Amino acid sequence: MIIENDLKLDFKDVLIRPKRSTLESRNDVDIERTFRFVHSGLEWTGFPLIAANMDVVGTMAVARALSRFGALTALHKHYPAESLIPFFRDEDTANVFYSLGTTEADYDKFQAVKAKAPVGKLCLDVANGYTERFVRVIGRLRQENPDMVIMAGNVVTGDMTEALVLAGADIIKVGIGPGSVCTTRKMTGVGYPQLSAIIECADAAHGLKGQVCGDGGCTVPGDISKAYGAGSDFVMLGGMLAGHDECEGDIRYEERGGQKVPVAMTFYGMSSDTAMHKYAGGVASYRASEGKTVEVPYRGPIDGTMQEIMGGVRSMMTYIGATKLKEVSKRTTFVRVGAQLNTVFGG
Template identity: 80%
Template sequence: MRIENDPKLDFRDVLIRPKRSTLGSRSEVDVHRTLRFAHTGKDWTGFPLIAANMDVVGTMAMARALLRHGAMVALHKHYGPDELIAFFREPGSANAFYSLGTTQADHDKLARVHAQSPIARICLDVANGYTEKFVDTVKATRAEYPDAAIMAGNVVTGDMTEALILAGADIVKVGIGPGSVCTTRKMTGVGYPQLSAIIECADAAHGLKGLVCGDGGVTVPGDLAKGYGAGADFMMLGGMLAGHDECEGDIRYEERGGEQVPVAMTFYGMSSDTAMKRYSGGVATYRASEGKTVEVPYRGPVEGTMQELMGGVRSAMTYIGAVRLKEMPKRTTFIMVGSQLNTVFGS
């Protein structure tokens, strides 16, 4: 047993210090990036945000909506082969990642879909990216799909970030326990503050020309800006995109003025009782639930939320003089704080 004494920070622990700038307006900044996938040599250009591969959020409808903003979606794992084949034949579907785990059934389904509709982006997603089996799966997937961009995770340390990139991942997904409906830290005591995880994993990845995606912990648009400032090439959102028309959660209605009005939508973690009952017949006897089920307010189309997210990032860039999004890490200075918000009239 050992104890590390140097501080590890979360989004709530810091603010970004403003800097003198020649920028006169938020309209002068560019929130898009061009990123190169190391193992394929192919470039991607867009707003580097990815909707999480949770079955409520990682939907085909969400992919179509986010395409208008240059953002991407990691589709959830539970679509059938025929649905996926039809979707990946659509124009613009290349902004979606095909998500799967490590089982043979997962990879057999991918092979079937790929044979009918070639897959350009693959997300290898497990809760614990520290196993040798997972590293071997990344290697095998890279060998089988040499032209696909592969995102793999989740991990929170530089050593495993390097291992996954060397195994064939173009993007490493960073985050253990920061999600709004994840209870891994509560149930296992395992995790890592998300801001420090992004900083350390980005440093390791960029030395190998790899990329990182910060997955989880974003509660307000300012956290998204902090993630990019910390070195994240992509940021992945779950709860921030829940509750919209493009989601697939159950909707609760209330009667108002004689009409049934949507007021809330179900949102749950993919290791929750709800998810495991839906897809696995219940929680296996050798494990415990590591997610929760909640209701989030119904928020209509995702368009308004995307405007807030992108607008917040633009404003942050203006405060620090970053004309292009890729400049944010060089222009960002974090200051540690005891509190961030004045909540006298609520949070």
């Protein structure tokens, strides 16, 4: 048994210290980034935000909507091949990841889609990115798809980040347990504070010219700013993008003034009892549910939320004098705090 005494931090533990700046307006900053990926050699430019590959959020409608903002979507892996083929063949999918797990069924479906439609980006997603099998699958996919961008995870430590980059991943997905509908930490006791995970994994990946995607833990736009400040190249969101018209959760209606109006939408983790009953017929005898099912407020079109997120990032950049998003991590100084918000009039 080993105890690490080094301080590890989450988003709630810090604020970003402002700095003197010559910027005069939020309109003066550039929130796009350009990456050339280390293995595929492909180049991408846009706002580095990714909708999570959860079946409520990682939808084709969300992908179309976020593309208008230059942001990305990782489609959930439960779309059938007959839906994926026309989507990747007929739509502009420059900002879309095809998602898959490590089963042979996932691999076979991917091969069927790839044979009939151009797929440029892969999201290889498992809850535990520390297995040797996962490393082998990355190597296999890289060998067979040298020109594809591969994002893989999830991990939370620098050593495994390096291993996955060396195996063939361009982007490493960082986060175990921080998601709003993830109960892995509660059920297993395993996890890592998300801000420190991003800092350590980004340092490891950047040394090999790879990128990282902070996955989970963001609850407000300021958390996204902190993730970029910590070195995250991309930020993946689930709960913050749930509840919108473009999502696929069940909607609950209430009668108001003689009319039924939408008030809430279901949102659940992909290791929840809900998801496993939906896709696997129930929770397997050898495992437990590691996710929960909740209702989030119905929020209408996703455009309003994206405007809030992008506006918050722009404002953060003016506070620290960062003209370009790529400068943010170099201009960020975190201040440890005991409390972040004045909640006298509510949370």
